[in-house]
Amino acid sequence: MEYIAIAAKLVVGMVGILVFLRVAGKAQMAQLTPLDTVSAFVIGALVGGVLYNPDMSVWHILFALAVWTAFNLFIRFCMRSSLLRRLIKGDSVYLVKNGVLNFKVFKRNSLEMEQFRLMLRQKGIFSMFDVEDVRFETNGAVTVPGIGDTTTSYLLVNNGAIVQSSLVHCDRTEEWVLQVIHAYGYKRPSELFCLEWTPGRGFYLVAKSGDVKRGDEEFDVEKIGSEVLS
Incomplete structure (x- = not known):
């Protein structure tokens, strides 16, 4: 059962990451902004932390990804402001x-x-x-x-x-x-x-x-x- 649980978490985690990338509008990850880099680290930590923790279920992965996706979308909404966009994303x-x-x-x-x-x-x-x-x-x-x-x-x-x-x-x-x-x-x-x-x-x-x-x-x-x- 332990291996089945890990496999289920892994599949759900991969699907969740793909959904996150689609929602966040990431058609490709070849070029990363600072915000994208932070997102990559956080998502990896979320899925990795839950994957090998027997006390956390698939629902924990889904909840964590949902919260992070919502927060990410909120940040991108705030970036409509030129001032906040420069603070978060930087300048050329x-x-x-x-x-x-x-x-x-x-x-x-x-x-x-x-x-x-x-x-x-x-x-x-x-x-x-x-x-x-x-x-x-x-x-x-x-x-x-x-x-x-x-x-x-x-x-x-x-x-x-x-x-x-x-x-x-x-x-x-x-x-x-x-x-x-x-x-x-x-x-x-x-x-x-x-x-x-x-x-x-x-x-x-x-x-x-x-x-x-x-x-x-x-x-x-x-x-x-x-x-x-x-």
């Missing part, structure tokens, strides 16, 4: 605007340059010189409009540390990197958020102060525009 923000990286947004979202470059490579972009605008969506994905021709680049400094693997790939030394850093007016790699080199096009440098140097152009952190999309 510019990581890069007009070719200038916004360090404040990177820091706020705990995003490192290595992670960002991986996102760009998945879009077929291999140099910051090929990027004009990049938006960081509420589900953690990046949107890059107008992707054109791309070139090879090397991340020399990431979050204050020289990237040794990049030096091997581009056949350069730490001394050379330090000379570049000094040429831009900085004393040590720890002062930089990132330093990217694109042969034939130059360096893309972002200091931990937020200042950006893109080739021969310089952008002061105080003059970098708003990162929140309207």
Whole structure:
């Protein structure tokens, strides 16, 4: 009987989750917002907690899923308010605007340059010189409009540390990197958020102060525009 009860709970739990997804309007779960992520954790805990607890029946699963579904629908109803929607779901923000990286947004979202470059490579972009605008969506994905021709680049400094693997790939030394850093007016790699080199096009440098140097152009952190999309 114990195994039959577990099987019954499992079937009811799966059906209940499918009903929840249909009611909540989740045709696909490929891209999760913060609310979707919380829902996934809660539903998993509800079904898992009841499944192996002999003191809880199928009705406990149904009741828990019904309460959570109702609460979820209430939250989504509240999200009709633009203010509450921004508080719950967040905003799309510019990581890069007009070719200038916004360090404040990177820091706020705990995003490192290595992670960002991986996102760009998945879009077929291999140099910051090929990027004009990049938006960081509420589900953690990046949107890059107008992707054109791309070139090879090397991340020399990431979050204050020289990237040794990049030096091997581009056949350069730490001394050379330090000379570049000094040429831009900085004393040590720890002062930089990132330093990217694109042969034939130059360096893309972002200091931990937020200042950006893109080739021969310089952008002061105080003059970098708003990162929140309207």
